[in-house]
Amino acid sequence: MKIKYFLTGICFIALIAGLIGCKDEEKAMTGIALSATSITTDIDVVSEVIPFPIPWDAEVLNKFTWTSENTAVAKVNSKGQIFGVDPGETNIICHYLDLTATVNVKVNAVETLQQKINILGAKGYWEFEDPSYLTKKTIGNDLAFVEDNKQITSIEGPRFDNMAVRTPRDPKNAGTTGTFIKCIHGFQLKNGEAKINEYTIMWDIRLPDETGMPESGYYTLMSSRTVDNSKDQDFAIKSSGSFGIGDLGYSSNGSLTKGKWHRVVLAAKASSSFTYYVDGSKVYEGNAANGPIDGRFSLLPEGVLFFSDDDGDDSTIDASAIAVWDKQLTADEVKKLGGIRQTFDFEE
Numbered sequence: 004m005k006i007k008y009f010l011t012g013i014c015f016i017a018l019i020a021g022l023i024g025c026k027d028e029e030k031a032m033t034g035i036a037l038s039a040t041s042i043t044t045d046i047d048v049v050s051e052v053i054p055f056p057i058p059w060d061a062e063v064l065n066k067f068t069w070t071s072e073n074t075a076v077a078k079v080n081s082k083g084q085i086f087g088v089d090p091g092e093t094n095i096i097c098h099y100l101d102l103t104a105t106v107n108v109k110v111n112a113v114e115t116l117q118q119k120i121n122i123l124g125a126k127g128y129w130e131f132e133d134p135s136y137l138t139k140k141t142i143g144n145d146l147a148f149v150e151d152n153k154q155i156t157s158i159e160g161p162r163f164d165n166m167a168v169r170t171p172r173d174p175k176n177a178g179t180t181g182t183f184i185k186c187i188h189g190f191q192l193k194n195g196e197a198k199i200n201e202y203t204i205m206w207d208i209r210l211p212d213e214t215g216m217p218e219s220g221y222y223t224l225m226s227s228r229t230v231d232n233s234k235d236q237d238f239a240i241k242s243s244g245s246f247g248i249g250d251l252g253y254s255s256n257g258s259l260t261k262g263k264w265h266r267v268v269l270a271a272k273a274s275s276s277f278t279y280y281v282d283g284s285k286v287y288e289g290n291a292a293n294g295p296i297d298g299r300f301s302l303l304p305e306g307v308l309f310f311s312d313d314d315g316d317d318s319t320i321d322a323s324a325i326a327v328w329d330k331q332l333t334a335d336e337v338k339k340l341g342g343i344r345q346t347f348d349f350e351e
Contacts, residue, residue, distance in 0.1 A: 032061035035097055035104035043109045044077075044087045047347050052083045052106050054097050068098045077108045078351060086349045087111075089164075116340075117141065120326050123336055127188055127327040131157070131168045143327070147185040149232070149311075155182060160323040161207070161264040161345035167323035169211075172218045174315035175232045183223075183232060183311030184322075188302065190329040198301035200273035203332040205266060206309070207324040207343050210240065212262030217242050217318030224267070226308040227300055236312045237299060238269060240320075251277050251289035251300065258286050264323065264343040272331040273301050282342035285334055 034057035044050050054067045069079040076091035085095055090112040097104045120128050120142070127143030134157035138146040148155045153173040160167040173182035190199045206224055210217065224246065225238040240246040244260060246267065247253035258281055259265050268280040273296045277289030294300040307327075310320055323343070 030060070030062040032056045032063065032099065032102065033058070035067070035099055035102050037097060037104050037106060039106060040104075041107040041109075042085060043111065044085070045111050046087045046089060046113050047344065048087050049349065050085045050087075052085060052095070052097070054083060054099070054104065056099075063099075065100060070096045070098065072096070076110055078349060080349070080351045084349075086347065113344075116324060116344075119340055123332065123339070124328065124330075125326045126190065126329050127186065127325075129325050130165075131160075131323060132166050134166065137168055144187045144189055146325075147187070148182075149180055149185055150182050151179045153182045155184070158321060161209075161343050163346055165323065167207075167209075167321050169319060169321050170310040170317075171319045172315070172317050174317055175311075175313045181232045181311060181313070181317070183226075183317070184309040184325075185230060185306055186309060186325070186327065187306045188327050188329070190302065190304065190327075192304055196297055196301075198273075198297045198303060199329065200296050200301045201271065201329065201331050202302055203268065203270045203328040203330065203337075204307075205268045205324070205326040205340065206322060207264065207266050208259075209264045209321040209323075210244075210259060210261045211319055211321060219316050219318050221312070221316035221318065222320045223310050223312045223317040225269070226311045227302050229313075230303060230305050230308060232308060232311045232313055234313055236316060239312075239316065242318075247279060247287060247289060248300075250293040252287065254279050254281075254287040264345045266340060266343050268332070268337050268340065270331045270333075270337060271300060273298060276331070278331075278334070280334075280337045283338045283340055285337075 036055040036057050038053040042050050056063050071079050073093035076093040078086045079095045087110040090110050092109045095106040095108055128141040130141050131137050153171040156169050158167050158169045175181035220242050222240040223236040227237040228234045238248055243256040244258050245253040245256045266282050270278045273294050276291050277294055279287040
């Protein structure tokens with residue numbers, strides 16, 4: 004009987020050892036499965052891929068890590084979140100010890116702002132991409148920088164791959180002109196009118212969120228009645244983030260956020276409508292009764308001033324692009340312009 008019990012005990016121990024060995028073998032991770040092995044995405048869009056062990060019940064003792072073969076096309080963080088940077092194709096690699104799995108990522112091409120501008124038939128377009136030639140036209144005529152006590156300077160733009168300009172506060176004083184941008188739009192007068200009564204202006208701008216700014220209660224977008232900065236601004240931004248002008252009315256506070264790039268559009272047809280847009284969306288309809296034909300808010304045929312004021316209401320402002328049309332864009336056309344592509348706060 005002792006031999007029988009002894010043999011039974013040995014068999015039991017062997018069985019347990021076998022089961023344990025089998026279980027340990029099942030826990031060994033042999034590969035990585037992914038929730039997606041290919042992704043087609045857009046610029047500035049975040050997609051997430053989830054890794055799983057093979058076999059599914061294998062014990063995961065270490066963290067999965069991620070790398071991108073080309074961070075200029077797509078980036079990835081420790082969570083497996085993939086961020087489309089620019090059009091192209093690359094691979095994102097998931098790592099676990101010496102195991103790897105690959106996600107093929109294709110980032111779609113996007114319609115550039117210049118393409119949109121061309122389609123909509125702009126008469127003038129400026130991008131400020133060349134620091135040695137900031138006034139250079141893309142469409143239309145070169146701009147003129149009128150610089151007095153301070154200079155208009157080249158700065159980094161909304162994205163890592165583009166530039167902008169900063170126009171500092173420098174109001175007109177006795178014997179000085181102030182610092183601003185002069186635009187010779189080249190629009191033709193219509194129907195015997197004395198001024199340009201139908202137009203659209205697009206400003207890609209940022210209100211700097213820096214110490215000491217704004218330097219006044221206002222920023223200036225446009226002076227339409229003067230080409231020498233001898234009159235008050237005609238379209239402005241309040242420090243509260245609303246924009247417009249008293250006679251036409253202001254959009255709501257917070258329409259624009261300090262430190263953020265916004266695409267601001269004024270689509271005007273004198274005596275008919277003055278419509279304000281931010282990032283492709285309508286935010287306000289101005290009081291057209293106060294904007295008659297050949298009135299204050301019609302443009303001079305000689306040109307228009309940007310970021311100018313005669314008495315100091317011209318706080319420092321940044322601009323990455325400006326465009327002008329000799330027609331009033333529709334809401335659908337402004338929607339196509341959309342918002343500004345800017346550096347996305349992606350946690351890597």
